Amino acid sequence: xxxxxxxxxxxxxxxxxxxxxxxxxxxxxxxxxxxxxxxxxxxxxxxxxxxxxxxxxxxxxxxxxxxxxxxxxxxxxxxxxxxxxxxxxxxxxxxxxxxxxxxxxxxxxxxxxxxxxxxxxxxxxxxxxxxxxxxxxxxxxxxxxxxxxxxxxxxxxxxxxxxxxxxxxxxxxxxxxxxxxxxxxxxxxxxxxxxxxxxxxxxxxxxxxxxxxxxxxxxxxxxxxxxxxxxxxxxxxxxxxxxxxxxxxxxxxxxxxxxxxxxxxxxxxxxxxxxxxxxxxxxxxxxxxxxxxxxxxxxxxxxxxxxxxxxxxxxxxxxxxxxxxxxxxxxxxxxxxxxxxxxxxxxxxxxxxxxxxxxxxxxxxxxxxxxxxxxxxxxxxxxxxxxxxxxxxxxxxxxxxxxxxxxxxxxxxxxxxxxxxxxxxxxxxxxxxxxxxxxxxxxxxxx
Amino acid sequence: xxxxxxxxxxxxxxxxxxxxxxxxxxxxxxxxxxxxxxxxxxxxxxxxxxxxxxxxxxxxxxxxxxxxxxxxxxxxxxxxxxxxxxxxxxxxxxxxxxxxxxxxxxxxxxxxxxxxxxxxxxxxxxxxxxxxxxxxxxxxxxxxxxxxxxxxxxxxxxxxxxxxxxxxxxxxxxxxxxxx
Ligand SMILES: Cc1cc2nc3c(=O)[nH]c(=O)nc-3n(C[C@H](O)[C@H](O)[C@H](O)COP(=O)(O)O)c2cc1C
Ligand code: SF4
Ligand code: FES
Numbered sequence: 001x002x003x004x005x006x007x008x009x010x011x012x013x014x015x016x017x018x019x020x021x022x023x024x025x026x027x028x029x030x031x032x033x034x035x036x037x038x039x040x041x042x043x044x045x046x047x048x049x050x051x052x053x054x055x056x057x058x059x060x061x062x063x064x065x066x067x068x069x070x071x072x073x074x075x076x077x078x079x080x081x082x083x084x085x086x087x088x089x090x091x092x093x094x095x096x097x098x099x100x101x102x103x104x105x106x107x108x109x110x111x112x113x114x115x116x117x118x119x120x121x122x123x124x125x126x127x128x129x130x131x132x133x134x135x136x137x138x139x140x141x142x143x144x145x146x147x148x149x150x151x152x153x154x155x156x157x158x159x160x161x162x163x164x165x166x167x168x169x170x171x172x173x174x175x176x177x178x179x180x181x182x183x184x185x186x187x188x189x190x191x192x193x194x195x196x197x198x199x200x201x202x203x204x205x206x207x208x209x210x211x212x213x214x215x216x217x218x219x220x221x222x223x224x225x226x227x228x229x230x231x232x233x234x235x236x237x238x239x240x241x242x243x244x245x246x247x248x249x250x251x252x253x254x255x256x257x258x259x260x261x262x263x264x265x266x267x268x269x270x271x272x273x274x275x276x277x278x279x280x281x282x283x284x285x286x287x288x289x290x291x292x293x294x295x296x297x298x299x300x301x302x303x304x305x306x307x308x309x310x311x312x313x314x315x316x317x318x319x320x321x322x323x324x325x326x327x328x329x330x331x332x333x334x335x336x337x338x339x340x341x342x343x344x345x346x347x348x349x350x351x352x353x354x355x356x357x358x359x360x361x362x363x364x365x366x367x368x369x370x371x372x373x374x375x376x377x378x379x380x381x382x383x384x385x386x387x388x389x390x391x392x393x394x395x396x397x398x399x400x401x402x403x404x405x406x407x408x409x410x411x412x413x414x415x416x417x418x419x420x421x422x423x424x425x426x427x428x429x430x431x432x433x434x435x436x437x438x439x440x441x442x443x444x445x446x447x
Numbered sequence: 448x449x450x451x452x453x454x455x456x457x458x459x460x461x462x463x464x465x466x467x468x469x470x471x472x473x474x475x476x477x478x479x480x481x482x483x484x485x486x487x488x489x490x491x492x493x494x495x496x497x498x499x500x501x502x503x504x505x506x507x508x509x510x511x512x513x514x515x516x517x518x519x520x521x522x523x524x525x526x527x528x529x530x531x532x533x534x535x536x537x538x539x540x541x542x543x544x545x546x547x548x549x550x551x552x553x554x555x556x557x558x559x560x561x562x563x564x565x566x567x568x569x570x571x572x573x574x575x576x577x578x579x580x581x582x583x584x585x586x587x588x589x590x591x592x593x594x595x596x597x598x599x600x601x602x603x604x605x606x607x608x609x610x611x612x613x614x615x616x617x618x619x620x621x622x623x624x625x626x627x
Contacts, residue, residue, distance in 0.1 A: 083577045086537055086574070088575075089578055089581075124478070124482065124518070125520070125577075128590060162475075162479065164478065165482075165517070165518025166518045166519035168575075180475060182478065182506075182514065183510075183514065184513055185518075200469065241579065242580060243538045243542075243580040249542075249579075249581070287536075328538075330541070330579070331541075336541055340540075341537050341540075344540060345537055352574065436541055436544075
């Protein structure tokens with residue numbers, strides 16, 4: 001069993017409420033931070049922890065905080081609770097079961113950044129979570145941890161929950177800020193970065209729910225203690241939301257560096273492939289990261305066992321590796337159709353493109369169309385190369401990373417499963433199927 | 448059509464929301480207020496409703512139309528009493544969502560985007576709802592219905608058909624007996 005930081009108290013009955021949370025050491029970090037530490041000391045602890053942002057990009061949180069423009073007295077902290085990356089459902093878990101952890105994290109992080117107003121931007125579909133989170137916030141106010149003159153120190157902080165309207169792109173931090181300003185979620189051109197010009201033109205830090213929820217532990221125990229956990233390049237723990245064809249889908253906190261094989265097959269975590277089937281492939285970090293065939297998931301191309309960390313999952317680059325991303329671990333069994341899944345993802349990105357850049361707006365649509373015809377048995381000889389070509393033309397040519405996120409899965413699926421695409425094009429009668437999970441690979445000699 | 452005006456208790460909520468933002472930044476309240484408007488005015492945003500929201504926030508109507516048409520949660524056309532928002536994204540399909548979707552369509556006799564003749568249900572497909580480990584799933588109102596099976600779908604439809612509409616969403620979503 002690895003260390004637990006976020007979910008240490010998750011099984012305590014009543015942990016969702018203030019009293020039980022407090023009895024289990026809750027809000028001690030706020031007391032310590034506002035009474036005994038300076039904001040810079042907290043930023044330094046977070047830097048020392050080498051915590052990497054848990055929203056997907058993995059950017060070091062302390063470093064991001066140190067970029068905030070302190071010459072402006074009005075600064076904001078905005079929490080990204082838009083959680084819409086297919087395969088990812090971990091932030092929801094924190095808010096649903098231990099909301100005070102996020103509230104406490106918002107308070108210590110806001111104090112570190114010198115923010116007096118903070119927002120939690122939550123996807124609108126989570127409206128059933130609003131009462132849960134709002135109750136936690138109200139309890140924090142009632143106990144003097146939010147509002148004016150927090151714990152008598154003179155520090156003021158107001159914390160609000162903002163609702164989104166249903167748009168994946170609003171998870172991108174500048175689109176999120178646009179949305180929070182009451183506009184369409186069109187990503188902004190960077191620079192300027194939010195740390196210089198963010199919400200209402202003021203310096204702003206945007207962090208993922210999980211990143212913020214870790215900060216109370218770091219304040220209580222010190223960044224150096226955090227850095228001792230996990231691996232050197234991936235310190236600490238990470239929530240992994242595991243789904244797809246496994247026996248035990250769910251949210252798990254793992255110490256980074258856990259062998260992938262153990263995560264996938266041990267009963268403590270995923271419990272192996274459902275229905276006694278074979279592992280075919282895995283998208284280990286949310287729909288935007290490259291897909292890996294089973295062999296390359298468990299071992300790198302060089303034959304080293306892979307572990308759950310930023311560096312190990314990306315070993316081999318895009319040719320033979322993938323990314324830890326958001327921690328959305330999607331497992332495909334032998335009857336999953338890679339082509340149909342890719343078509344599904346392409347249609348997702350096409351639907352979610354904000355439409356500002358033509359390579360993304362048009363390219364995602366073309367990819368969806370081409371994949372639709374391949375999957376439905378009407379593909380043409382040149383279609384597979386056409387897809388690779390479209391993906392190449394999107395990659396790196398767009399305002400925000402959604403374009404790349406749409407392109408990478410295409411390139412990797414074709415690289416690793418070209419045979420399956422060719423079968424769909426050349427012998428559709430051999431691979432006819434109706435659903436994502438009823439694909440039967442024809443015996444090799446018939447193909 | 449009766450006059451478009453928020454109930455006093457909703458208006459109080461609207462005013463509280465506007466106070467969350469700095470002076471002059473009241474436009475930030477647009478998305479939350481559109482949700483309230485949709486809830487109060489028959490589950491969709493007719494043009495006069497959007498104009499009303501614009502007037503409350505002192506912004507141009509076009510600013511409201513732009514936003515309402517960008518986000519998928521706002522209905523710009525009338526919908527049934529209950530909107531079934533069914534997740535069609537990959538991870539849910541890996542665990543059988545496509546089959547359940549077929550079942551729902553056959554059972555209700557409608558396709559995606561349509562409303563049943565009795566005006567009860569509108570079927571809408573949506574993208575990943577952050578419930579991938581508990582799929583197939585759909586959202587109806589405030590509740591996520593997860594790990595759907597054909598039998599569960601039957602029970603859910605019966606529940607909506609037989610429950611007093613004023614009570615449907617009042618039950619604690621996390622404990623609706625046997626439905627999750
Ligand atoms: C298309 C797109 C969608 C994103 N969705 C999310 C999301 O739902 N949640 C999230 O925290 N970050 C998301 N991100 C990453 C954010 O832009 C940003 O990097 C992150 O919120 C920063 O927080 P962190 O440093 O704590 O990870 C998304 C990025 C892109 C390009
Ligand atoms: S890459 Fe796509 S989503 Fe991002 S700004 Fe361009 S069009 Fe919009
Ligand atoms: S794919 Fe359906 S909830 Fe994520």
